[in-house]
Amino acid sequence: MKSIFMNTIAYSMFLLMFVSCKKDETQVVAGNGTAPTLTVNTQSIILDEINADETALNFTWTASSFGFKAGVSYAVELDLGGNNFKSPKEVAGGAQLNREFTVADLNSLINQLGMTPGVSAELEVRVKASISDKYAPAYSNVIKLQVTPYLVEISYPSLYVPGSFQGWDPATAPKISSVEDNGIYEGYIYLKDAENTFKFTSAPNWDNVNYGESSPGKLNEGGGENITIKGAGYYLLKVDTKKLTYSAVKTTWGIIGDATGSWDADTPLTYDAVSGNWTITKNLSAGAFKFRGNADWDMNFGDNKPADGKLKSNGENIPIAAAGSYRVTLKLSTPGNYSYSIEKL
Numbered sequence: 001m002k003s004i005f006m007n008t009i010a011y012s013m014f015l016l017m018f019v020s021c022k023k024d025e026t027q028v029v030a031g032n033g034t035a036p037t038l039t040v041n042t043q044s045i046i047l048d049e050i051n052a053d054e055t056a057l058n059f060t061w062t063a064s065s066f067g068f069k070a071g072v073s074y075a076v077e078l079d080l081g082g083n084n085f086k087s088p089k090e091v092a093g094g095a096q097l098n099r100e101f102t103v104a105d106l107n108s109l110i111n112q113l114g115m116t117p118g119v120s121a122e123l124e125v126r127v128k129a130s131i132s133d134k135y136a137p138a139y140s141n142v143i144k145l146q147v148t149p150y151l152v153e154i155s156y157p158s159l160y161v162p163g164s165f166q167g168w169d170p171a172t173a174p175k176i177s178s179v180e181d182n183g184i185y186e187g188y189i190y191l192k193d194a195e196n197t198f199k200f201t202s203a204p205n206w207d208n209v210n211y212g213e214s215s216p217g218k219l220n221e222g223g224g225e226n227i228t229i230k231g232a233g234y235y236l237l238k239v240d241t242k243k244l245t246y247s248a249v250k251t252t253w254g255i256i257g258d259a260t261g262s263w264d265a266d267t268p269l270t271y272d273a274v275s276g277n278w279t280i281t282k283n284l285s286a287g288a289f290k291f292r293g294n295a296d297w298d299m300n301f302g303d304n305k306p307a308d309g310k311l312k313s314n315g316e317n318i319p320i321a322a323a324g325s326y327r328v329t330l331k332l333s334t335p336g337n338y339s340y341s342i343e344k345l
Contacts, residue, residue, distance in 0.1 A: 038141055059100075061097055061140055072131055076099050076128075077126050080122070118340060119148065173201075211224065283325050286320055289317065
């Protein structure tokens with residue numbers, strides 16, 4: 001009897017183990033995830049701050065599966081072309097199968113990656129799908145984009161320049177700025193008339209400190225006579241509010257260098273009063289160039305080191321990697337934020 005009882009218990013335990021094993025067999029263990037398929041609405045875009053709040057890129061992708069029901073999270077990864085995602089910028093996408101980037105958001109990300117403002121460069125994008133740090137993520141196909149970022153402007157202490165050339169309205173007047181915040185201001189302004197009169201104001205109104213002329217090159221703090229400049233043109237204005245002095249130098253601009261044909265002669269740029277920029281479309285050789293004012297090395301701009309699209313007085317030569325037709329633009333209308341762009345056509 002005891003033997004039968006023990007056999008029954010043993011058999012029951014065997015059945016229990018068997019059933020347990022069968023249950024284990026039906027469990028699904030997470031494996032490698034299936035790769036999402038990534039698509040985008042455009043593969044070439046020039047970013048413009050005017051459209052900062054508009055959608056620049058819209059990425060969509062297919063769902064990834066890891067073999068069992070689990071919450072899959074997605075992230076969009078962006079990196080410079082050829083960098084093999086060594087140090088990408090990652091933007092979480094949650095469980096959604098799409099991610100939009102505004103112009104401002106995308107511009108901020110690619111500036112952080114080190115792209116040069118105003119210069120078209122390759123951006124690589126992929127999507128990462130993951131369920132846990134314990135499992136390897138799955139990656140989508142890589143999309144290559146051509147993107148041109150813009151320079152993010154810095155606001156510096158400024159003087160406003162209301163005058164006859166713009167209706168004597170300080171609120172809409174152009175500015176000159178003090179990058180070092182030391183009372184020394186400069187900026188480039190287009191004076192369109194044969195005779196132009198103006199003053200400097202410390203605010204975009206007439207209710208604060210105003211500077212007029214006491215004598216040629218000398219300022220009167222608190223009033224004075226209107227400053228008069230004869231001759232239409234693109235002027236470099238400088239003001240020292242500590243010494244109460246000012247200067248106005250008419251300028252024209254060109255490019256010079258082996259990329260333009262010679263380091264001995266300037267190729268002139270053309271001023272566009274609508275955009276406020278100097279431009280040229282020209283065949284350039286592989287090499288380098290600089291911007292030069294009044295065909296004089298005392299007034300020249302190069303780039304920084306490393307290059308960042310921001311102009312620097314007496315800066316580094318600006319490289320042209322390959323020969324071709326280019327549109328080169330010199331942008332001096334925003335004081336303290338001088339920049340340039342190079343677009344291969």
